[in-house]
Amino acid sequence: MPKITLIGAGSVVFAKNLISDILQFPELSDATLALMDIDPARLETARVMTERVIRKLGVKARVEVFSxxxxxxxxxxxxxCTIQVGGYKPGTVIDFEIPRKYGLLQTIGDTLGVGGVFRGLRTIPRILEIARDIADVGAPGCTFLNYTNPMAMLCMAVDHAVGVPTVGLCHSVQGTSQQLAGYAGLDFDHVTYRVAGINHMAFFLDYKYRGQDAYPFLFKLLDDPAFTQDKVRFEMMRRLGYFVTESSEHQSEYNPHFIHHGKEVIKKFDIPIDEYLRRCESIIATWKKAEAELIGADGDIVVNPQTHEYGSFIIHSMETNTPRVIYGNVPNRNLITNLPHRCCVELPVLVDAQGLQPTYIGDLPPQLAAICRTNINVQELTVAAALTGKREHIYHAVMTDPHAAATLPLDKIWAMCDDLIEAHQKAGLLGEYAPVISNTGRTRAGTGDKVLVSLEPVKTLTALDAATPVEFVLTATNQGDKPFSGPLAIEAGPVAVTLGGSGSAAGGNTLALPVGPGKTVSKRIKLRPAASVAKGPFTVRVTSSDPRVLGHDYVFKERRLVSGAAAKTGAPVEVRFMDNKLLSAQLKLDGTVLELAGRVLDTAVKIDEGSPWTASAIELFVNSEHGSRLRQFFLLPREKGITVLNRERQPFGKKTATAAFKVKIDKGGYDFTLRLDLAAPGVEVLETGKPGAFFLDLIVAAGALGDAHSSCRVGWNGKLNSSATSAHYAFVIP
Structure with a gap:
């Protein structure tokens, strides 16, 4: 006499079928049926219904009711388990209404997609509570039969977090096998099949009629203009070669090929947008009538023949050792060998007194495995979010969802998820998740809660003199939500430094710099080196006993000096990338006019005025001798149009002849000449009529270097993705 517990027994329509199926087996007719639901009214309806089924069948089963x-x-x-967490309102309505505001449409939204992700997030905690109860107080070997969606996510979570014997049960395999027989005009009694994949995306690897392949009947329907049913699934069969188990309305939101392509495609494939909302509203509107029919008039009740739901067959097989094959959702432990380990797969499962025994499939056809993996990615990330409490995995799950990714850019996906999380939390459907760095997919803890500290000299350094303190700007940004007060320590090498402008006793090398949460504070400090440094390298860094502090090093290096004489005759400038001369040029000075002429290797010249550093360009930096007038220019390699932009990416110098950049492009790159007046308005690195020393740096960005390399961005210092700082590379002395 087994005890069978129904969690979510208030799902009375489904519960009636399950209970009737179970009690129609003579060996199970004396079972104890424990009904549990959080809705007292629904639970009472379930009790009345169950007792009347027992009387109608004339069996000795017992009913127990629990809250x-x-x-x-x-x-x-x-x-x-047949629970639904959040119900139609607020849960399902939130799942549909917020994505719709962002332009993301759904049909069912209960298994995958953004609706499936959030249904999973609010349901997994409750499913794990049930599984832990089974582990703690269930009978030895108690088996968990889950009917709740999102099926794969829930079963995967139970396997990863608890590990009780679990099978996820869906009716799509047995339902679709009968549908296909109807479409093809076949006698289902002579149909056999083999199915494998994941829940709602398993495929009929074999579909046979009287032992012969029946797929030709199905493919013939593709050319029949009178056949207009199940359009999405037949289109997927046309492209993949195999028929999928779950309905067209589901399939349309599991891949990127339908809904987001617009009204014409939606109409062509008869895709019912918001279908699940309509179903829910219909059930709610007719519930009272359905309830009366469920419990029967005057105590009488209609008990239908056994359905094709697997639940009763599993229990009967395990209790009587009657071997059966059902299709279930189980952990993938080397069952489908080209799908991820421990994902949830749907395939044939042998059931007898030994329990659930999944069968080995091997490799799916590669195209089927590939499309399954796009859904498994979402499932795994949703489970990771639920089990770890990491908010970033919610974003990751939705960004990898095929339908969401095809419909929305990443910033909209992030914003939509934020709105969904907030709405779920306000409704009490989601707990707290670890915060992320704002608008990113990285947890704040350990990364976004740091205090970022940097040091930059007020003036560009050419040497360090022990007799002269150097003024730096110390900047600290507190990214966390807790205040920071220090201490900060200034370390340097190979020569030590002390704080203060006169003498080492002015303050040692530590200081306090209070910074509130989310704030940035800057402070000028003076550092006195213990000895003079002419060439470098010389490094100054900020450290702290507080582990939140993350400091940038300031490194003073020897400059490449270009004398006035060399600048007048032509000084070589070369930027190398691996074995390639990316830029080869001559630098000259004509009074206050900088001249640069040479060649850039770039076999795919392309221009982007909005983000010039991402395309083909030369970035030129000039600064005054004292480091107080840093100027940045983008030189665009094109033969017509605007060729010089300033730091704000505005055209510069063409009308006033302040700057002129001319190029000639060929298949291997481009030759160029540049003239830039360093004393002109907008530059003013030198004073008019007074040639003097200045700093110079450049970065070369190329679209491609032949067949060997794609785009690159390299500085004069030879570093990839280089960026100019106050430590410019060349010091030109006229």
């Missing part, structure tokens, strides 16, 4: 889940599970041999 306490743990008590309902205690001693159970089987636990059947």
């Amino acid at each position: 306490d889940r743990r008590k309902a599970v205690a001693g159970a041999n089987y636990v059947i």
